[in-house]
Amino acid sequence: MGRYNQVDLAYEFLSQKEKSGESFTITELAVATGWKQKTCGTYPSKRWHQYVHKDGSHFLTSGIQFLSKEEFRSVHSQKLQQVSDQSTKGMLLHKAREFALLAVSTYNNPYTEFKTYGYIVNIIIAYTALFHAIFEKQGVGYFHLKDNGDPILIDGEEKAWELMECCNRYWEGVEKPEKYNLKFLIGLRNKIEHRSLPAIDMAVAGECQAALSNFENLVVSEFGDEHALCTNLAIAMQLTRVSEQAQLDAMKQLQKENYKVVRHYMETYKTDLEDSIVESQQYRIRALLVPKLGNHAKSSDLTVEFINVNKLTEEERKNYEQGIAFIKGIENPYKLKPSKVMGLVKEKIPGFNMPLHTKCWKYFSARPQDDKVDFKGDYAAFVEGFDGYLYTNKWVIFLITELKKADVIAKVKKAI
Template structure:
């Protein structure tokens, strides 16, 4: 006697079908999907736009998937079962709000799953869906039209539905000043998703962990600010229990991996984007989280009202810092200030100092002794440092500021130019 069919059997077949197509970067037709799952072609035509629209894109008669490989089978079942539509508020705003919260939690689930090898892309795909739905819910609440229009003023229609604004348009509309760290954070993740969409790059996980954490924190703040404390995600989230200690060697290995040719496009995007931001945005916790996480020290042995808390270690006295040495572990995210290549230094200084070029920059670092003339792998100065993995010297943003300040003085400029090569 055959075993009874599970209600998820065909869903699981669809999941495996999509994962295979995505891994091979292949498109598929509705007939191929129907043959692989046993669903009718009619059902297969409906599901991509109604249940899987966030992961399936249509191009004529062909379909492609993006991000399904980063979902577990259980997570794909939840997406397919339309759990996102099981809400008390059945208005458009209510459905969008519930969808936003569900996909934010799904993003965290993907990122914290110890079996997910490439965390960052899976997280970004889902947090972008979450943000997009949240902004649409906000615009519904405020009565703001958030659909693209044709030249004659009629709504643009894609696959029978009005085309809504993408996240970049939503965020720019919401933060119209254009200078907010929250907007910079989202635009960074959107651009990064576009760069890594067809690349498997696990080494970037360490490099962008701070931006990913800030995106979640900003989402929570925006959600509560617009819809109230009752919608906060805090009750559904817990601190991630990491089983792997990030050693200095692991960080060096990741840095070396980032220098390989297949990382070039992503690496250059990350460097250029971050370096073009002003210092106030870069240093904001709303753009990128940098923190110590340590056990909270109670006044008494039994006072354990809270297990952990975030603290500003830089604000501690030496005596207070000693007290924290009994901590089980430090999880430390420290920004490396030395990340600018000589070419980037020239580009930034040239914006303020006319005629600045690479030969002049060489004369500058020699004149001011910003770095050794030869290779010194142990060197770490005020403005430059030798970087393993890059196998050369990189410079800090402070070097840019110093050069601009110094070279505005004509006498200093003359003295530098007279420096022998």
């Protein structure tokens, strides 16, 4: 009998049960594969635990049918292989994966209030362990040394490089978006360590997701597909919309005094970075969640797909851009506070100030003079939560265009 004969029989048995929506017993598995019942009893909770779960006295599968036979063989054997690697490299790699999964678990837990801080702490530990495992593999010393070459000891243990030092050594002389993503998260952790700031979650979700994606790519590139996190992870459940009220509440929280230090860090960190880095998906992931329509109710294709824009044809890219334009078109356009409008217009019209802005919205009838909670116009709308009027980018463009005309700005200034 070949090495994988019984494993392949298990794969066919489990796949068929999943496709038909049927549960199974250990006895049925033993009959189908030829394994002893005692042997079969250990596999669901150990080797196959991410795909098989117990339902009373029976078992159900989820995801087996999306694995190839070769992938199932790898899943069946990889757990024992990983556990048996007791080398320093193996233990560091195991630690890295465990803390990465813990970071995701913390972030995706709906009962966790301080998601970002919990995620960053764990992902930093994960990355640090991963880099140490890489240096172990490469035979590179990753400990701090005294001037005489002796190791620096902390509580009797050699002091290893921190994540920032690991980044600088691994990407020495290379300007990588992945490096600046991690440096941003390290700095953010230091800023929020002694502050309770849950409102930043929505503001840095893209950087957090990019860090996880980069971690996965780094693990696979250095140690192979068998160490990828994807066999342990599912796509996090997403709400189909984030309420305007929730966005406004987060914006208002970020403007409070206790957010001042963190807000300043977030606003200034990117100013010294090249546009190519800031716009990279490795620095910050920007994603649009789009419902996918299937041709058939029982279609077995994936419901979520990640698309590499660089691999699209010109026609596909054009359709992609049209899709983005459509989604942007249905976003809430009322986002600009009066002070923001003033700042944007002032860049093009020197001398523009808040009193002149007030004259403008009155002169052009951009909004009512009193508060009308149901008002929504082309240029402004009353937004509950903000309890005032917010403006559109269209209003900014309109003002810049009109106020460049000498006769128009003269009339506006004379208006009451």
